[in-house]
Amino acid sequence: MNYERAIKTIRSIRGLSQQDLAKRMEVDEAFLSRLGKRNSPSSRTLEKVASALEVPMYLLVLLASDEDDLSSMAKETADALGQQLIELLLAAESKDPSSRSAGKRK
Numbered sequence: 005m006n007y008e009r010a011i012k013t014i015r016s017i018r019g020l021s022q023q024d025l026a027k028r029m030e031v032d033e034a035f036l037s038r039l040g041k042r043n044s045p046s047s048r049t050l051e052k053v054a055s056a057l058e059v060p061m062y063l064l065v066l067l068a069s070d071e072d073d074l075s076s077m078a079k080e081t082a083d084a085l086g087q088q089l090i091e092l093l094l095a096a097e098s099k100d101p102s103s104r105s106a107g108k109r110k
Contacts, residue, residue: 010067014057023030028056051092062088 015025026033029052039045039053047061054061062085074082 005073006070007045007068010064011053013067014059018057025056074110
């Protein structure tokens with residue numbers, strides 16, 4: 005699991021600096037730096053990070069996962085996770101006015 009990569013990816017998408025995220029979480033930047041380097045933060049900490057990044061926790065965990073982490077996942081779990089991601093993407097697309105106008109052009 006690579007939580008550092010996942011956090012950085014989502015921060016970048018959200019346009020947040022590490023300092024911005026630390027403020028949202030009410031922690032110092034050193035805590036975030038250490039968090040990214042830990043292999044297994046507590047679920048409470050992951051929930052706090054996901055909340056501050058405004059993403060579901062499962063997305064944070066998925067982005068932190070390496071191929072080896074995912075290969076042992078049960079098919080039912082993988083299917084359910086895939087469905088949730090599709091729903092999340094569709095919801096994000098429906099909120100993005102530029103994606104709607106692009107879809108209407110032909």
